Amino acid sequence: MNFDKITEESSHYDHLEQMSVEEILLNINKEDQTVPQAVNKALPQIRNLTKITIDQLSKGGRLFYIGAGTSGRLGIVDASECPPTFGVPHELVTGIMAGGDMAIRKAVEFAEDSLTQGWDDLQTHGISENDVVIGIAASGTTPYVISALEKCNEEGIATGCICCNAGSPLAKTAKFPVEVVVGPEFVTGSSRMKAGTAQKLVLNMISTATMIRLGRVKGNKMVDMQLSNNKLVDRGVRMIMDETGTDRQTAEALLNQHKNVRQAIKAYHEGNE
Secondary structure: OOOOOHHHOOOOOOOHHHOOHHHHHHHHHHHHOOHHHHHHHOHHHHHHHHHHHHHHHHOOOOEEEEEOHHHHHHHHHHHHHHHHHHOOOOOOEEEEEOOOHHHHOOOOOOHHHOOOHHHHHHHOOOOOOOOEEEEEOOOOOOHHHHHHHHHHHHOOOEEEEEEOOOOOHHHHHOOEEEEOOOOOOOOOOOOOOHHHHHHHHHHHHHHHHHHHHOOOOEOOEOOOOOOOOHHHHHHHHHHHHHHHOOOHHHHHHHHHHHOOHHHHHHHHHHHOO
16 A cells, blocks of 8 residues: 555654653654644544434444554553543444454454455444444554444444554545544554554544433533542542532441442432432
């Protein structure tokens, strides 16, 4: 696929092995500071993709991330954090990556080069026109992702993407592309660095904004979070205290009874009307 990728261009730095640890860290940090600026430039695109995501999920659809390598892993991370953070079903947001679950920890050779497996993987989840599929690929040229989105387009399924090269084949395929051009990496071609950071920031924005608009946040609090450890239980108790003005003992009793911060707050107000 002939396409000039800025993500593959030579680093602005050379002789990295001759740098001191301090110089390496300083220069990486210097490059990292450019990422939020690149994301800012893509805000109109991010807005469009987020709005269609909200629309589809509001109608009962689901969100799928599909990618390979670092990009695929980032999608899986974001998807896996939605249920505990916002209390949504696990199937509402799903991360899929080339090579399957085993590729999360160990790269599967040539998995990203398949022109059919991406769509096959989506079909195992019963993908439909109610859903939205976001392809994640720093290069914007990953066959596994592009071919999956092409098939989604044919089937009338909303498609978006997050990539780090302007005018890439993936961006041209997606109906709602997001292009965050972060420039060459500190280590030439290592797109797990700035490109990966950019993708993570965009994923945070899309999923968080979507969950807020779906009513999964009250005020600024995660009132539907899963109470899966003592830290989160304590946070839940403090949320109830803040929202109701009640004492800790009462808040703990409410949370123990209802097992959910939102329901505990609701029950308190109903009982004191």
